Structure formats: structure tokens, C-alpha cells
Amino acid sequence: MMTIRPIIILPDPLLRLVSKPVTAFDARVQALVDDMFATMYDAPGIGLAAIQIGVTERVVTVDVSPKEDEKHPMAFINPEIIAVSDELNIHQEGCLSIPDYYAEVERPAAVRIRYHDANGHDHEMDCEGLLATCIQHEIDHLNGVLFIDHLSRLKRERVIKKFIKAAKRDSDD
Numbered sequence: 809m810m811t812i813r814p815i816i817i818l819p820d821p822l823l824r825l826v827s828k829p830v831t832a833f834d835a836r837v838q839a840l841v842d843d844m845f846a847t848m849y850d851a852p853g854i855g856l857a858a859i860q861i862g863v864t865e866r867v868v869t870v871d872v873s874p875k876e877d878e879k880h881p882m883a884f885i886n887p888e889i890i891a892v893s894d895e896l897n898i899h900q901e902g903c904l905s906i907p908d909y910y911a912e913v914e915r916p917a918a919v920r921i922r923y924h925d926a927n928g929h930d931h932e933m934d935c936e937g938l939l940a941t942c943i944q945h946e947i948d949h950l951n952g953v954l955f956i957d958h959l960s961r962l963k964r965e966r967v968i969k970k971f972i973k974a975a976k977r978d979s980d981d
């Protein structure tokens with residue numbers, strides 16, 4: 809059974825927590841991954857970190873295939889970046905936890921990652937293009953870092969203020 813879970817939104821303090829490594833590769837982890845795919849495709853988004861559905865574990869789902877193509881779901885458990893390119897790339901980023909806000913972020917153009925699959929097996933993968941951007945964005949989430957942290961302080965504070973106001977408006981209703 810896949811369940812679409814609610815996505816937490818800025819300024820929810822959970823988004824600033826550092827997630828814990830997964831140590832048991834059991835049915836519970838597979839169920840978490842399944843729910844994350846359901847939630848990510850429903851949103852829709854190209855990446856999701858477990859903390860975005862309130863689970864403080866180092867689990868990421870990604871699908872950067874173009875919409876018209878077949879789905880290409882990828883799950884990364886305990887992902888870490890083990891090498892980065894000197895070359896940098898600027899991509900426009902957004903985040904399901906910061907809806908309707910987009911900004912250009914500069915990151916390494918390519919990264920090599922190490923991760924476990926849902927069965928606990930070790931893998932390494934070279935990522936470039938949109939996948940490189942997406943996986944760096946999601947690994948940031950596992951460390952309590954948001955893409956707006958890569959912007960100027962002025963821009964970041966403006967966004968945070970806007971979302972604090974919106975959250976206050978919603979709770980006043």
C-alpha cells in the first residue's frame with residue numbers, strides 16, 4: 809500500500825533537523841520509499857527527502873526523467889557525496905517545501921555519490937546535469953539545509969518572512 813503523505817512547508821522547524829542514517833533495511837524502509845514515491849509523483853516533484861514528510865531518516869527519492877518519458881524512480885538510502893567536479897553549474901531550483909518559489913543556485917556540475925539501495929546493498933553513481941543538481945539539493949535536506957541557504961541573505965530572509973506570514977495567515981483562518 810502506497811500512501812501519499814503531507815509535505816511539510818517552510819518555516820516548519822523539522823526542515824532544519826539533521827536526519828539519521830538508516831541501519832535496518834527491512835519492510836519498513838521499503839514502505840517509506842514507496843510512500844515517498846507516491847508523494848513525490850503526486851506533488852508533482854523530481855526529488856523528495858524523507859524529512860519533507862516528517863521522517864528524520866537519510867532517505868531520498870528522485871526521478872528526473874522528462875515528463876513524457878517513462879518513469880525512472882531512483883531511491884537513495886544514506887547517500888553521500890564522495891567527489892565533486894571543479895566545474896560549476898547554475899540551475900533554477902524549487903522545492904516542494906517552499907512552494908511556488910524558484911531561484912538560480914550554483915553547485916558543482918557533477919558529483920559522485922555513494923549510497924545504499926532499499927535492500928542495503930552499496931552502490932556508487934556518477935551524476936551530472938539535472939540529476940547532479942537534484943541529488944545535491946536532496947542531500948542538503950538530510951543535513952537540514954534548504955536551497956534558499958545558497959542564496960544571498962537578503963533573498964533568503966525575504967522568502968522566509970513571506971512563508972512565516974503565510975503560515976500565520978493560515979493559522980488565523
Ligand code: NI
Binds near residue numbers: 902903904905945949
Ligand atoms: Ni527540496
